Amino acid sequence: MSRPFPPPAFRIGDLVVDPPILQAPMAGFTNAAFRQMVREYGGAGLIATEMVNARGFVWMDENEAEHPERLWGVAEEPRPLAVQIWDNDPETMAKVGRRLVEEYQVSVVDINFGCPVRQVTEKAHSGSYLLRTPGRMFEIISQLVKACAPTPVTAKIRLGCSPDSVNCNEVARVVEEAGAAALTVHGRTAKDMFRGHADWDRISEIKAHLRNIPLIGNGDLDSPEKVVHAFKTYDVDGVMIARACLGRPWLFSQAAAALRGQPIPPEPSLPEQRQCMMHHYDLVKERFGEEKGTILMRKYACCYAQGKYGARHFRTHVANVSSADEFYRIVEEYFPMKTKEEIRAEREAEQAAETRAAETLNAELS
Template sequence: MDTPQNPAQAGDQPTMTDLKVPPLRIGDLVIDPPILQAPMAGFTNFAFRQIVREYGGVGLLATEMVNARGFHWLDENEAEFPDRLWGVEDEPRPLAVQIWDNQPDVMAKVGRRLVEEFQVSVVDINFGCPVKQVTEKAHSGSYLLRVPDRMGQIISRLVEACAPTPVTAKIRLGCSENTINANEIAQVVEESGASALTVHGRVAEQYFKGEADWERISEIKSYLKKIPLIGNGDLDSADKVYRAFRDYNVDGVMIARACLGRPWLFAQAAAAIQGRPIPAEPTLVEQRDCMLRHYDLVVDRFGPSKGTLLMRKFACCYAQAKPGARHFRSAVGNVSTPAEFYEVVEKHFPISPVPLPV
């Protein structure tokens, strides 16, 4: 695989000065720095976006992906908007909302609502999700890579409905190694009026296994005449982001799973491409405090019981690759109350004890 290697070690604070990365333009929207946060179902909610925004370094944040048909049903039945749109109306811009389905008219109606009522900055279409519930059952996400004409219809309708707000698309290289068609799809995306294309450097059948193929991402650039190419896959260090811009001819990058337990990664990546010293990793105490701040935001929204359950997976992300992470994950996976959560953090997160709430 050709993904960038040799990430800088925490605390080295290297400065990279031989690279000048211009802002990313998506339609009339200027994204600076050209570093995007990926939409991730179950993770990139308002609480997580708040944490990322506090550290800085991200040019465009995104919601979790929203089921357009489900949103449309809720709207027709005058029900509340999906939880995945929590915070969207009031938080700072720019902000993207990603939607998925396979019905052009439904997608267009939802896109228009997002533009008119929520004033979102970008409407992104998910053509990359490999999860069977989306692909096999709903014939959406990466399934649609098999039917480029349908993709074109969806994009065209959304572009018309959302104008002048830009519409973008996120894809994978193909459904399988034997059906890689990203070059063809890229042309369909551009000709249908999309303002940018994001490519995850794996095929759908890989899910997240193996390594992202950045050579194939780079190859797609020659098939685009005017819209920017955004690369995605395995960007887990500032050095890899730097090398993605330097070596693979992308206009922007999108950071996904690596940021879930390291929301400061965006600030490190931005420093790398701007020729500034790269901030060191936060101390373990600072990382624990970040996790607890995240927990407070989730509980404020969903209440102590549901908030604690939802925070389990986030807490596991914060512990990843740390000493004792296995014990922490095992323990935090069973908590159901704030008292239990704080007790597990005190006992198992790899730093000095924290006071339990009174």
């Protein structure tokens, strides 16, 4: 299928998403520090928080406790900003949605119907568990839409609960009929977790089941070229980048440039990537203090090193750091400073030099 290119901006209610590239909400990762990193590089048309437990929010509010840690920064940071919430009770969701609109002035309230983690699905009967009960989804969405108006409400789903119970087309119709302003679809089932490949053909087929709201595709977008391919090949209005951006907050700016037909900014050098990671660490420490901030930064540091030569060795050492001094020392000693391609090129050059030396020696001996 040939698609319009470059893809136009699209609307979620009255909000214009331009460029049509969204940052996925990811539990444990997309906190205010990470969101600031993404903003500094640019390229994301809409940024999202981690998913917030609606029931936990209500409990904290009733007990006059501090609001959820996952709402850190939300009140002050730039807009547009989406906050994702989850639960299975329509009244609880509506209550929290209204608070987010009135107190935090968020741009979008997103509902998580896609999380496959057992603690959310089997224990709390939320997230992707609700895909088996579209009627319940309708109740949650419709009540939240009323509570949040005029702020738009969106939904994020998977293809279904398992490969033999794919019901994304039916669910998409329910989402729109309930009043949601956009639908995001991750191209795997809940049972798949993150194994295998996202099925973008299935995502694209959903568009025919929607009348007016935009469709956003999500899954396996780890390069600007894949983002371009998604827009050129599949019937989607927007794309959402998830895990691939965790150690590469510059990925959005690269993808946005590719969509504009401009030269794609190169990957930052390894020293620049290390500097980016240290800036990220400073932001985390500023909010959580040295000890907690250092512990929290461990997983981000592993993301920044992923795919580089020596990443495993670095992860082994950084996984146990608990102070700033330790973190700085481990980064200085072990953070990968050569790419796999550079190591390969060095080895090939060494082998070529050894071959030439052997040939020269053989020629002299003969």
